[in-house]
Amino acid sequence: MIDSRNLNELHPRVRALAEVFLDACKAAGVDVLVTSTYRDHEAQDALYAKGRTAPGAKVTNSKGGQSLHNFRVAFDVVPRVDGKLLWTTSGATGKLWENIGALGEYVGLEWGGRWKTFPDYPHFQFTGGLSLADFQAGETLEEK
Template sequence: MVTVEEQFGIQLRVTTGLRTIDEQNRLYEQGRTTSGNIVTWVRGGYSYHNYGLAIDVIEIKDKKVNWDENVLIRISSVGIRNGFSWGGNWKKQKDYPHFEITFGYKASELLEKYNKGELDNEGYIIFD
């Protein structure tokens, strides 16, 4: 497996990984019922972040965050080649920093497992 750093010389950092359903709901309200810009389009339970199956990444350049979308477009092929879906390929709201791997599950199916308590001792969904 070739990394983004090996292929492009770009250092990445994960800005967001696992998010609780409550955290997701707070983010969903941002820009809607609370101040700030809209940063997510899905409520808690419907984000792959809620199940540890999504990450948001950003480039670190000269010890600073670089939010240039062109960099994320450039590196997307590495994530895709490694089995991730990329938010930049979404039809509606593009999410360039977002990568997820769903193992064939819909978010609604994962939420159903969560609601049924199908969790391991660390609180993660038990996959069949």
């Protein structure tokens, strides 16, 4: 089971965007930790089980093969303040998440915090106009 935090596991174009994004966060004085990049199908299935057949709250609606993490074009981050990871997205921390999301969008990433049905604040992705179905059919991003 692979659930990586390594940017090198991302598609080169997405890794490049992630690096620009992380630099922008640093320049803005925001410390973020990358918590997930590439996940294999087994790791995605384990996440999907949370809040369903395994303990905890639901964290995803995507089974193995249904997440863009499975195709190396998505990554997750969390802000870190005074050594603490701030997962909460309400109140004062909500503003911090908004700033992080805006920085991601500024560098050309899509931010999951904008999603209406299942907002996913930690999530950033770049699909180059491809859909999940395209990736599932074996299409990949151009190298450049």
